[in-house]
Amino acid sequence: MRNLSFKPRNALLLLVACISLQACNSQPSHQVQSGHCPQDRTTELAPAVIASLNNPLQTSTKNIDAGRELYQSTAKPLACAECHGEDGDGNGPMAGMFEPAPRNFTCNDIVATLPEGQFFWIIKYGSIGTSMPAFDKLSDKEIWQLTMYLRSFQPNSTNIKQTSL
Ligand code: HEC
Numbered sequence: 001m002r003n004l005s006f007k008p009r010n011a012l013l014l015l016v017a018c019i020s021l022q023a024c025n026s027q028p029s030h031q032v033q034s035g036h037c038p039q040d041r042t043t044e045l046a047p048a049v050i051a052s053l054n055n056p057l058q059t060s061t062k063n064i065d066a067g068r069e070l071y072q073s074t075a076k077p078l079a080c081a082e083c084h085g086e087d088g089d090g091n092g093p094m095a096g097m098f099e100p101a102p103r104n105f106t107c108n109d110i111v112a113t114l115p116e117g118q119f120f121w122i123i124k125y126g127s128i129g130t131s132m133p134a135f136d137k138l139s140d141k142e143i144w145q146l147t148m149y150l151r152s153f154q155p156n157s158t159n160i161k162q163t164s165l
Contacts, residue, residue: 034095035085037107042100042130046121053117057144067149070142077133080146088153098131105153112154119147 033039045051057063071080078094083102085092090104105111123143126134135143 034098034101035089035091035104036101037104038109039090039104039107040100041103041110043103043122043127043132046118050121051115051117053115053120055116055120055144055147057141057148059148063145064149064152066142067145067147070138070146071149075135075146076137077135083131088150100130102132105150106155108154108156111150116147119150120144123147 071084072086073079073081081092082094083092083098084090084105085095085102088105090102090107092102095102103111120140120143122132123135123138123146124140125136126132138146
């Protein structure tokens with residue numbers, strides 16, 4: 001078992017390999033696609049019965065504002081904006097740390113293809129194999145408010161405007 005003995009030189013070689021492979025977290029690799037449009041997508045699809053659910057809440061400023069509050073600051077374990085960005089562009093302060101990168105909600109090419117129930121499911125249960133956490137302390141109502149707010153990042157989103165008032 002000689003190989004297991006600690007040698008400073010081995011540690012140094014490991015560090016060099018780790019940096020050149022960009023595998024170290026301390027060296028965020030910016031081929032990570034934060035903010036790209038379109039960007040790769042790792043998240044699995046929700047079961048069909050869930051994906052096809054519509055947002056049961058009335059579209060209203062009140063619901064969107066509640067979603068904004070959660071997204072920008074109060075959601076636990078971590079406000080969505082930390083990763084998905086204040087403007088929903090996938091470029092939050094922590095975004096560069098993650099591979100795959102957080103979803104860019106301003107990118108119609110991707111988000112326009114994702115149904116309401118998909119957002120709901122992933123917010124509630126998280127996305128396995130990615131850094132997207134489960135927000136299982138939020139009520140269903142809060143999750144639908146978040147879903148409604150996320151849609152407002154989409155350019156030309158009719159989703160929000162058509163039913164408001
Ligand atoms: C720690 C970073 C992080 C935080 C905090 C975070 N997300 Fe994510 N989110 C991600 C990553 C990474 C993905 C996966 C991207 C992929 O599939 O390639 C993701 C995916 C998603 C998706 C899935 C979209 C799809 O492609 O199906 C939704 C919806 C989402 N996030 C909403 C939220 C909301 C709402 C919050 C706050 C309540 C939040 N996220 C907080 C990192 C984060």
